Amino acid sequence: MRKHLSARRRTLLKLTAAAALAPTVVRAQGAAKVVVVGGGFGGAVCARTLKTMAPAIGVTLVEPNKTYTACPFSNEVIAGLRELKQQEFSYEAIARNGVTVAATTATAVDSAAKIVTLGDGSKLSYDRLVIAPGIDLDWKALPGYDEAAAEKMPHAWKAGPQTALLRRQLEAMEDGGVVVISVPAAPYRCPPAPYERASQIAWYLKAKKPRSKVLLLDAKDSFSQQRLFQAAWTKLYPGMIEWVPLSQGGNVTSVDPATRTFNTDFDKHKADVANVVPPQKAAAIAQTAGVADRTGWCPVSSIAFESELQPSIHVLGDAALMGAMPKAAFSANAQGKACAAAIVDLLAGRTPAEPRLVSACYNLAAPDYGFSIVGVYRPEKGQFLEVPGAGGTSPIDGDSALRAQEARYAEAGFRVLTAETFG
Amino acid sequence: MRHWPRAVLAAALASFLALASAADAAQPPPGASSCSGCHGTVPNGTPIPVLRGRPAHDIAGLMREFRSGARPATVMGSIAKGFNDRDIDAISQWVVGQGQ
Numbered sequence: 290m291r292k293h294l295s296a297r298r299r300t301l302l303k304l305t306a307a308a309a310l311a312p313t314v315v316r317a318q319g320a321a322k323v324v325v326v327g328g329g330f331g332g333a334v335c336a337r338t339l340k341t342m343a344p345a346i347g348v349t350l351v352e353p354n355k356t357y358t359a360c361p362f363s364n365e366v367i368a369g370l371r372e373l374k375q376q377e378f379s380y381e382a383i384a385r386n387g388v389t390v391a392a393t394t395a396t397a398v399d400s401a402a403k404i405v406t407l408g409d410g411s412k413l414s415y416d417r418l419v420i421a422p423g424i425d426l427d428w429k430a431l432p433g434y435d436e437a438a439a440e441k442m443p444h445a446w447k448a449g450p451q452t453a454l455l456r457r458q459l460e461a462m463e464d465g466g467v468v469v470i471s472v473p474a475a476p477y478r479c480p481p482a483p484y485e486r487a488s489q490i491a492w493y494l495k496a497k498k499p500r501s502k503v504l505l506l507d508a509k510d511s512f513s514q515q516r517l518f519q520a521a522w523t524k525l526y527p528g529m530i531e532w533v534p535l536s537q538g539g540n541v542t543s544v545d546p547a548t549r550t551f552n553t554d555f556d557k558h559k560a561d562v563a564n565v566v567p568p569q570k571a572a573a574i575a576q577t578a579g580v581a582d583r584t585g586w587c588p589v590s591s592i593a594f595e596s597e598l599q600p601s602i603h604v605l606g607d608a609a610l611m612g613a614m615p616k617a618a619f620s621a622n623a624q625g626k627a628c629a630a631a632i633v634d635l636l637a638g639r640t641p642a643e644p645r646l647v648s649a650c651y652n653l654a655a656p657d658y659g660f661s662i663v664g665v666y667r668p669e670k671g672q673f674l675e676v677p678g679a680g681g682t683s684p685i686d687g688d689s690a691l692r693a694q695e696a697r698y699a700e701a702g703f704r705v706l707t708a709e710t711f712g
Numbered sequence: 713m714r715h716w717p718r719a720v721l722a723a724a725l726a727s728f729l730a731l732a733s734a735a736d737a738a739q740p741p742p743g744a745s746s747c748s749g750c751h752g753t754v755p756n757g758t759p760i761p762v763l764r765g766r767p768a769h770d771i772a773g774l775m776r777e778f779r780s781g782a783r784p785a786t787v788m789g790s791i792a793k794g795f796n797d798r799d800i801d802a803i804s805q806w807v808v809g810q811g812q
Contacts, residue, residue, distance in 0.1 A: 338745075342738070342739075619749050622749050623745070623746045623749055626740075626745040626746070626748075627745055627746075630739055630740060630745065633739070634739070642739070642741075642742055643742060644742055644743075645742035645743035645746075645794070645795070645799070646743070646746055647743065647746035647747075647749070647791055647794070649749065649750060649787055649791070661786060661787050663787045663790045663791055665743070665790075665791060665793070665794025665795070667742075667794075676793075676794040678793050678794075679790060679791065679792075679793035679794030679795075680790050680791075680793075680794065681790040683786065691786070694759075694786065695786055697759050698750075698759060698760060698786060698787075700758075701750075701758030701759055701760045702749070702750045702760065704752075704756060704758055705748070705749065705750055705751065705752040705756075705758065705760065706749050706750070708752060708756070709748055709749065709752070
């Protein structure tokens with residue numbers, strides 16, 4: 290019966306196809322509207338890809354910043370190896386692609402009426418809404434650490450003025466100083482980044498202030514690519530980087546910005562330069578829109594990244610709970626493209642295919658010392674899990690030629706990723 | 713002759729129009745859209761090769777060599793192991809024509 294009906298329907302579609310000529314199609318195309326909130330690696334590439342795949346869909350990208358400041362490679366800015374300017378990307382190319390760029394915030398979402406309210410009071414209706422706002426720092430999670438404290442103890446976890454501030458503090462520090470970096474429990478943006486940052490800071494200190502040290506206070510007992518990082522530290526910066534895991538009292542319970550002190554369960558660590566990587570959650574609009582759950586993050590389906598809490602809303606990137614996929618630029622970019630493809634299908638009344646996503650992440654322990662971790666992910670029991678047998682890290686015994694090659698790939702990958710995302 | 717209810721007709725028309733609206737969309741096979749995160753579509757002096765415009769069977773052959781370990785790689789061996797022969801052929805066909 291079902292088969293019979295669908296055959297009848299196909300016939301009907303053919304008949305309709307003959308009757309429906311271009312003008313009707315154009316009108317139908319104009320009707321589909323997608324609003325993307327957040328112009329980072331996930332949101333920006335999703336908007337661009339939608340417009341490329343289906344030019345007739347009306348796509349609006351809501352992003353208050355005129356330029357995007359990228360986090361990947363911002364640790365090199367802290368170490369004085371790059372300038373912040375090289376991290377900045379404009380939305381002009383995206384606008385030239387035909388995406389309407391609304392340079393304002395999104396302040397509210399009415400998911401029943403399918404309307405987004407913008408900071409200027411205007412309202413946008415949508416057929417599909419993509420929320421890709423990234424993270425907010427949780428200013429209530431670590432006693433003593435608020436926005437004022439971040440001026441004394443920078444987080445530099447959103448690239449921009451905070452990145453420049455941490456660099457200036459390092460430059461002003463005297464030789465023999467101690468740089469303390471605190472690392473929160475998972476999940477947080479870019480799992481290996483605190484350890485890459487420790488490496489990059491050690492690179493700077495080794496060259497300029499060799500009696501100085503880096504102390505990592507960690508709320509975890511293990512970390513991404515741990516053996517690779519620790520081998521790099523032994524080889525490149527012997528005795529300079531100390532890592533204190535959770536089980537040895539690494540968990541920071543409060544900070545005192547006046548004295549740049551980190552308090553742990555049993556100890557106090559006074560820093561000359563203090564870098565607090567604070568606990569995080571999905572950015573405010575995700576909470577406002579009702580797509581974040583009690584964890585502070587956004588549960589999504591693993592087929593089209595649709596919110597499990599609100600209809601017709603997709604959540605991408607760092608704000609979302611993506612199973613085993615790390616919160617990282619490359620992941621968000623891969624999700625953004627796959628989400629665009631799924632939305633095109635959904636708007637066409639088709640069921641999106643099950644996605645397969647690749648995540649590739651490079652870390653630089655020094656300018657010529659890179660290594661990587663990759664993963665291939667597919668939906669499994671409602672979340673993204675790694676495809677067994679695939680993925681992995683660089684070999685632990687890789688020689689210096691391999692490390693140099695991966696450092697070049699890291700730089701190349703960043704150029705391609707940012708070009709694809711921002712044009 | 714049986715008459716189709718108006719609602720069914722309307723739904724069929726709507727779904728046809730929606731389909732037509734996306735007719736220009738070349739849906740990438742699963743996994744394929746991740747490639748362009750590293751592989752650019754135009755040469756820009758980076759060491760990561762451009763895939764677009766190359767023969768699809770070359771790309772598929774390379775992927776199989778990466779997967780088996782016959783060809784040394786940094787990340788491509790680990791990535792290729794996440795795809796079977798059918799995936800690899802579909803991805804190769806798509807990426808060599810991407811953006812066209």
